[in-house]
Amino acid sequence: MTALLDCIDLALAPTGSADPVLQHVHLSIGPGWTAIVGPNGAGKSTLLRGLAGLLAPRAGQIRLEGRDLAAMTSRERAVRIAWLAQQAEAGGDLTVRDVVMLGRLPQQGLFGAASAQDHAVVAQAMSDTECADWADRRLVDLSGGERQRALLARALAVQAPVLLLDEPTTHLDAPHQVALVRLMRQLGASRTVVSVLHDLGLALAADRLVVLAHGQVRAVGRRDDPAVHAALREVFGGAIRIERLGDEWLALPDLRLTR
Numbered sequence: 737m738t739a740l741l742d743c744i745d746l747a748l749a750p751t752g753s754a755d756p757v758l759q760h761v762h763l764s765i766g767p768g769w770t771a772i773v774g775p776n777g778a779g780k781s782t783l784l785r786g787l788a789g790l791l792a793p794r795a796g797q798i799r800l801e802g803r804d805l806a807a808m809t810s811r812e813r814a815v816r817i818a819w820l821a822q823q824a825e826a827g828g829d830l831t832v833r834d835v836v837m838l839g840r841l842p843q844q845g846l847f848g849a850a851s852a853q854d855h856a857v858v859a860q861a862m863s864d865t866e867c868a869d870w871a872d873r874r875l876v877d878l879s880g881g882e883r884q885r886a887l888l889a890r891a892l893a894v895q896a897p898v899l900l901l902d903e904p905t906t907h908l909d910a911p912h913q914v915a916l917v918r919l920m921r922q923l924g925a926s927r928t929v930v931s932v933l934h935d936l937g938l939a940l941a942a943d944r945l946v947v948l949a950h951g952q953v954r955a956v957g958r959r960d961d962p963a964v965h966a967a968l969r970e971v972f973g974g975a976i977r978i979e980r981l982g983d984e985w986l987a988l989p990d991l992r993l994t995r
């Protein structure tokens with residue numbers, strides 16, 4: 737399988753930081769759903785922002801479909817990569833439908849009018865994230881979870897081959913977390929979906945995991961890969977238990993540590 741996103745000896749620094757937090761990263765991420773996990777400050781968001789083309793590499797390169805991401809125009813990136821940021825935007829006076837339609841801008845171009853197909857894509861994206869019922873409400877008036885779902889719909893509406901989601905389950909209740917896992921699995925069948933997740937239980941539903949710590953990749957592998965489980969136990973200091981339940985893997989905080 738040809739990897740869609742390739743990091744080659746990559747060094748990245750967060751915006752405003754002089755020093756790279758990720759160094760010498762070699763990583764290939766292909767089609768399917770990949771979860772990036774690791775302790776606070778490991779560099780997960782920095783890596784995702786790099787993959788989105790929002791941070792220029794301090795060294796090395798990120799290639800998308802074999803092309804240097806840094807050499808692409810922002811329009812070229814925008815039709816290929818959809819992005820959901822960690823901090824939800826307020827959205828001003830825009831309604832949910834307007835915000836989701838913004839996801840079609842890369843395809844429409846600045847002066848293009850929304851086509852019937854754009855409206856159909858927007859309706860489908862709102863249906864997939866269950867926000868169609870409040871399509872006419874202002875984003876600013878929504879609860880945290882509702883807003884998160886509307887912004888996810890905008891990212892889906894781009895219909896990009898690469899979907900990058902930073903903490904997409906933040907603010908979501910349990911049924912919507914499960915719905916999102918189902919959606920990421922479905923989308924992974926035809927796209928490259930990469931999500932940063934703090935909830936290891938949700939991350940272990942992904943096809944593959946990338947375990948990061950201190951700006952280094954500690955393990956990459958399928959969710960049933962013992963090397964991935966060992967790396968998770970190592971980087972989280974044994975604070976989690978990983979157990980198999982049928983076809984699924986569970987990661988639970990090990991509360992016995994508190995005794």
Ligand SMILES: Nc1ncnc2c1ncn2[C@@H]1O[C@H](COP(=O)(O)OP(=O)(O)OP(=O)(O)O)[C@@H](O)[C@H]1O
Binds near residue numbers: 777778779783
């Ligand atoms: N502007 C900045 N200047 C200096 N250091 C920064 C800046 N932004 C982030 N950092 C540092 O870079 C490191 C990586 O940050 P990043 O947000 O990528 O981590 P993360 O793994 O996503 O963390 P979390 O799980 O807490 O969201 C952290 O140690 C953070 O303090």
